[in-house]
Amino acid sequence: MKWTDTLDIAIELLENHPDVDPQYVRFTDLHRWVTELPGFDDAPDKSSEKILEAIQLAWMDEAE
Structure with a gap:
């Protein structure tokens, strides 16, 4: 994956951090x-x- 693969990254983040509300994630953590x-x-x-x-x-x- 590359930085431009935003949807693939988002899906992976959802799977790896299911209890996190992405709205409140700091960019440093992201x-x-x-x-x-x-x-x-x-x-x-x-x-x-x-x-x-x-x-x-x-x-x-x-x-969502």
Whole structure:
């Protein structure tokens, strides 16, 4: 997975953190959790606030 795979990342985050409300996740935690996902193989420094926000929004959509 790469940073641009927002939906795939969101689904993985939902599976790995089922009890977390994504609306309240800090971007620092979100960044760490994404980079720790199995199958994630992009450079940690390639993320941005815009990418993290897109991941967070996709995660919120999947959680509904």
